[in-house]
Amino acid sequence: MTIKDIARLAGVSVSTVSRVLNDHPDVSDTAKEKVRAIVKEYNYIPNTSARELGKSTSENIGVVVRGMSNPFYTKIITEIGDKIERAGYTMVMQQIGANDDEIFAAAKMERDKKLLGIIFLGGRLNYSKKQLSSINVPFVCCTFNNQYGDVDKSDYSSVCIDDNQAAHDAVEYLYKEGHRKIAVLLAGPEDGSVSQVRFEGYIRALKDFEIELDENLIISINSFNIADAYEGMKTWLAEKHEFTALFAISDNMAMGAMKAIREAGMNVPNDVAVIAIDGIEASEYMNPVLTTLCQPMEKMGAEAVRLMVDIIKGEKTHKHILLPTILRQGESLKMVQ
Amino acid sequence: MTIKDIARLAGVSVSTVSRVLNDHPDVSDTAKEKVRAIVKEYNYIPNTSARELGKSTSENIGVVVRGMSNPFYTKIITEIGDKIERAGYTMVMQQIGANDDEIFAAAKMERDKKLLGIIFLGGRLNYSKKQLSSINVPFVCCTFNNQYGDVDKSDYSSVCIDDNQAAHDAVEYLYKEGHRKIAVLLAGPEDGSVSQVRFEGYIRALKDFEIELDENLIISINSFNIADAYEGMKTWLAEKHEFTALFAISDNMAMGAMKAIREAGMNVPNDVAVIAIDGIEASEYMNPVLTTLCQPMEKMGAEAVRLMVDIIKGEKTHKHILLPTILRQGESLKMVQ
DNA sequence: CTGAAAGCGCTAACAA
DNA sequence: TTGTTAGCGCTTTCAG
Numbered sequence: 080m081t082i083k084d085i086a087r088l089a090g091v092s093v094s095t096v097s098r099v100l101n102d103h104p105d106v107s108d109t110a111k112e113k114v115r116a117i118v119k120e121y122n123y124i125p126n127t128s129a130r131e132l133g134k135s136t137s138e139n140i141g142v143v144v145r146g147m148s149n150p151f152y153t154k155i156i157t158e159i160g161d162k163i164e165r166a167g168y169t170m171v172m173q174q175i176g177a178n179d180d181e182i183f184a185a186a187k188m189e190r191d192k193k194l195l196g197i198i199f200l201g202g203r204l205n206y207s208k209k210q211l212s213s214i215n216v217p218f219v220c221c222t223f224n225n226q227y228g229d230v231d232k233s234d235y236s237s238v239c240i241d242d243n244q245a246a247h248d249a250v251e252y253l254y255k256e257g258h259r260k261i262a263v264l265l266a267g268p269e270d271g272s273v274s275q276v277r278f279e280g281y282i283r284a285l286k287d288f289e290i291e292l293d294e295n296l297i298i299s300i301n302s303f304n305i306a307d308a309y310e311g312m313k314t315w316l317a318e319k320h321e322f323t324a325l326f327a328i329s330d331n332m333a334m335g336a337m338k339a340i341r342e343a344g345m346n347v348p349n350d351v352a353v354i355a356i357d358g359i360e361a362s363e364y365m366n367p368v369l370t371t372l373c374q375p376m377e378k379m380g381a382e383a384v385r386l387m388v389d390i391i392k393g394e395k396t397h398k399h400i401l402l403p404t405i406l407r408q409g410e411s412l413k414m415v416q
Numbered sequence: 417m418t419i420k421d422i423a424r425l426a427g428v429s430v431s432t433v434s435r436v437l438n439d440h441p442d443v444s445d446t447a448k449e450k451v452r453a454i455v456k457e458y459n460y461i462p463n464t465s466a467r468e469l470g471k472s473t474s475e476n477i478g479v480v481v482r483g484m485s486n487p488f489y490t491k492i493i494t495e496i497g498d499k500i501e502r503a504g505y506t507m508v509m510q511q512i513g514a515n516d517d518e519i520f521a522a523a524k525m526e527r528d529k530k531l532l533g534i535i536f537l538g539g540r541l542n543y544s545k546k547q548l549s550s551i552n553v554p555f556v557c558c559t560f561n562n563q564y565g566d567v568d569k570s571d572y573s574s575v576c577i578d579d580n581q582a583a584h585d586a587v588e589y590l591y592k593e594g595h596r597k598i599a600v601l602l603a604g605p606e607d608g609s610v611s612q613v614r615f616e617g618y619i620r621a622l623k624d625f626e627i628e629l630d631e632n633l634i635i636s637i638n639s640f641n642i643a644d645a646y647e648g649m650k651t652w653l654a655e656k657h658e659f660t661a662l663f664a665i666s667d668n669m670a671m672g673a674m675k676a677i678r679e680a681g682m683n684v685p686n687d688v689a690v691i692a693i694d695g696i697e698a699s700e701y702m703n704p705v706l707t708t709l710c711q712p713m714e715k716m717g718a719e720a721v722r723l724m725v726d727i728i729k730g731e732k733t734h735k736h737i738l739l740p741t742i743l744r745q746g747e748s749l750k751m752v753q
Numbered sequence: 754c755t756g757a758a759a760g761c762g763c764t765a766a767c768a769a
Numbered sequence: 770t771t772g773t774t775a776g777c778g779c780t781t782t783c784a785g
Contacts, residue, residue, distance in 0.1 A: 081761090081762055081763085082762065082763060082764095083762080083763095091771080091772085092771065092772045092773075093762090093763080093764095093772085093773095094764080094765080094771075094772060094773080094774095095770085095771060095772075097763065097764060097765085098770095098771090100763095101764085105770055105771090106770070106771085107770060107771085110770080110771080122523070122549070122550045124520075124523055124524050124527055124550075125762080125763075126469070126527055126528060126761085126762050126763070127465075127524070127528040128464075128465040128466070128468040128469040128528055128761085128762075128763090129465070129469050129761070129762030129763040129764085129777090130762080130763055130764075131465040131763090131777090132463070132465040132466050132469055132761090132762080132763070132764090132776095132777045132778065132779085133762075133763040133764035133765080133776080133777055134763085134764060134765090134777085135764080135765080135777080148484070148485040148486065148487055148489070148490045149485065150485055150487070152485070153484065153485045156484070174484075174511070183461075186459075186461055187461050187464070190461055190463060191463060191464040191465055212459075213459045213461075305697065305698075305701060306697070309701070334698075334701050335701060337701070337703075338700075338701045338703070338705075341703060360642065360643070361642075361671075361698050363675075364642060364646070364671050364672060364674070364675050364702070365701070365702070365703065366674075366675070366678060366702065366703040366704075367703075368675075418777090418778055418779085419778065419779060419780095420778080420779095428755080428756085429755065429756045429757075430756085430757095430778090430779080430780095431755070431756060431757080431758095431780080431781080432754085432755060432756075434779070434780060434781085435754095435755090437779095438780085442754055442755090443754070443755085444754060444755085447754080447755080462778080462779075463777085463778050463779070464779095465777085465778080465779085466761090466777070466778030466779035466780085467778080467779055467780075468761090468779090469760095469761045469762065469763085469777090469778080469779070469780090470760080470761055470778075470779040470780035470781075471761080471779080471780060471781090472761080472780080472781080
């Protein structure tokens with residue numbers, strides 16, 4: 080079944096079929112009905128490749144998401160899709176694996192789908208100018224920026240929380256409750272990811288509060304996995320370091336860690352206070368409920384689209400937005416208000 | 417940049433470029449090198465649409481997944497991708513929203529990508545023959561079958577657990593520990609989804625154990641969401657029904673329920689025993705760890721691909737595989753071995 | 754081993 | 770309002 084068959088069956092030309100398929104004006108009602116009837120009868124589905132190939136422009140905005148099924152992105156994606164739709168564009172989403180190259184994926188998608196712009200959801204923080212030269216449309220980084228790369232701030236937009244400050248805040252909350260032996264659970268550590276930024280915030284906080292950095296309290300694992308966090312924490316706990324609080328650089332890792340702490344016979348928050356950053360849904364259902372600094376997911380998605388659309392519509396200057404986190408006062412850290 | 421440009425720049429014909437791009441044999445090393453150099457220099461990326469349009473066949477197996485970011489599917493997908501690759505085919509994955517029509521998505525993908533077959537991951541249990549007529553390649557249902565539809569068992573393959581029996585088993589575990597007032601948390605209830613099947617298993621178990629069905633112990637919510645489960649459970653608990661155990665039809669829902677139970681001042685497992693079905697990773701990190709009947713995810717994915725490949729290779733008869741669940745003995749149900 | 758040329762199924766001028 | 774036709778960028782015979 081091709082558009083040609085439909086045209087023949089409906090007794091019209093292919094262009095007429097194409098027109099009704101694409102809701103173009105200037106088609107007689109009779110023709111419209113006729114075509115629609117045949118399309119329905121034969122269960123005809125236009126070929127996407129041919130469609131995209133034939134078209135010279137699009138109203139597509141690409142979204143490339145690193146890591147499938149990251150619950151953290153789900154809400155943001157929903158919001159992004161919604162806002163893109165509302166602005167009259169079409170979202171084209173592409174999920175890529177943890178080890179895939181988002182720049183390549185974006186470049187490919189840009190050409191294939193004739194994108195007007197690209198929103199990156201999660202990604203490396205160290206793109207180089209050269210790598211990015213393969214992308215020829217404006218892009219905005221959502222949930223991260225490119226602080227370790229050599230790309231000019233004026234060449235792209237971004238919207239994210241101030242990860243360094245969030246980590247600083249987290250440590251400050253612990254500090255204010257009297258904690259001085261604050262362990263940190265991170266991935267990397269020097270992996271050029273958001274983990275590193277947050278770790279730097281931890282370091283900065285220690286300095287500000289005049290706590291000496293204790294290498295023994297740095298728990299470094301190789302991924303952001305909950306299982307790895309659990310194992311890493313377990314191993315570390317077996318070494319019997321003295322500590323009263325844990326700052327996990329992500330909710331997910333905190334969840335793994337809390338299980339290890341529990342199994343080691345310690346109580347959260349009585350023996351060990353735990354705080355993290357992210358605010359994913361699952362950590363709300365932990366026992367105790369995780370105290371964490373939430374990223375404003377909806378807001379983030381909405382802002383990313385706003386920036387994107389502005390630029391598509393002619394705005395010349397790229398912007399970089401830092402959104403504040405919101406404290407979720409759970410049960411993993413006793414706070415004396 | 418098109419293949420034509422590359423051809424010109426490399427001083428060869430487009431067909432030669434196409435050949436080296438697709439690793440065809442019968443290309444001189446000189447030509448190969450020349451083309452590759454130009455491709456690299458100009459950062460050329462072939463257009464996917466044109467490629468797919470031009471090709472007459474493919475080695476693609478489609479996977480349509482209902483609901484993005486369902487952690488339950490992540491492992492299965494990884495396994496499926498792996499096995500497809502290993503069998504020499506290419507996986508083409510398509511995620512669809514909770515309310516999208518998987519049949520349509522599959523039919524579209526089948527034509528666009530020239531699929532050899534389709535694996536459905538999650539989906540309705542009530543396809544009709546008519547709806548399925550738009551799909552012209554073999555397909556296998558993974559994690560569900562089509563028991564409420566009118567499609568011949570001989571027209572498709574499936575691999576899943578015996579959901580009815582799993583529910584029966586769950587109730588049996590509770591029964592054996594002395595529980596008689598067993599509440600059930602489900603979605604629907606008559607929604608034609610896996611929730612219904614499991615609910616039927618619950619009913620059957622009650623009959624077998626001569627427990628009278630108590631309508632008051634049926635907690636029905638509108639989705640599989642953790643948040644809805646939490647709210648639903650909370651509301652139900654406020655009604656002060658007498659019960660000693662809860663069978664949740666999914667891990668996710670059990671997680672929401674456990675928080676509600678905890679907040680109502682009851683202890684799991686001492687006041688209320690909880691058991692569920694699925695075995696997702698997150699429920700392993702709950703406190704208490706959820707006792708649940710795990711679906712054999714890897715095995716499921718592997719079997720789905722095996723069935724698919726067999727059929728592609730000429731196997732005539734469709735098969736329906738029921739895989740056993742594996743009990744994860746957590747802490748939400750005290751078992752006296 | 755290489756090139757010319759005919760599609761793949763659709764869109765979009767351009768004519769009518 | 771409709772039809773004709775030239776691409777879109779690639780693959781794939783078929784000659785050479």
